[in-house]
Amino acid sequence: MLALSGGALRRYLDARGELPDASLLATVPVSVHGATRRQGRNKVSSMFCRLGTDTDDPRERIETMAVANTHAKQHSKAVPADTLQEWAEFAMPRTFGLAVRMVSDLDLAGRGPVIHNLVISNVPGPPVPLYFMGARMDALYPLGPIFHGAGLNITVISNNGRMHIGLIACREMMPHVWDLADQFAIELEAMKDAVLA
Helix, strand or coil: CHHHHHHHHHHHHHHCCCCCCCCCEEEEEEECHHHCCCCCCCCEEEEEEECCCCCCCHHHHHHHHHHHHHHHHHHHHHCCHHHHHHHHHHCCHHHHHHHHHHHHHCCHHHHCCCCCCEEEEEECCCCCCEEECCEEECCCCCCCCCECCECEEEEEEEECCEEEEEEEECCCCCCCHHHHHHHHHHHHHHHHHHHHC
16 A cells, blocks of 8 residues: 555656655554553554655565565564653643644744655455445545645545545645545556566
8 A cells, every 4th residue: 555655646746747856755653552551542653654756666666665664664663662652641732732833833844854744544444344324335535634744644444345545635735636546546557567567
């Protein structure tokens, strides 16, 4: 999914003459449910993944990302899962809220270096059909948060053996999100052709 997103983003940016030389960087939420002793339901950390947007060949992108993301997972596991939750408890909601407002008011996200370009998340959905008031649900389109300086969220959810992709974008940073959505099917075919070749 990360390689697919990277390829779709590459096509989208290249068509606009906005493709950067360096790869885009995604923040990917990672479940730490079994790795933490802390109480609570939201047991999530995150890791950073390069999306291979600087690589034209889909097969090369998949192979490169497989190695890079293995290293990212190892680095993610090196920090204890409880650390993030302990930090969240330490940074009281009021303090965190003040910090977010300061970042926004001073436009720090627009002035400083980009930490990440977007968020990509994968949510396992039901492996069986879902029904609502007797009608079968054929698709689920998820959504996720966007942040200052990273105005795109790609969230994937499975439903009865199929994957559905939800895109949320900041209108000012990415006014034509449908153009990106169209690139996913094109990139998926290119990936299949590259792997089968």
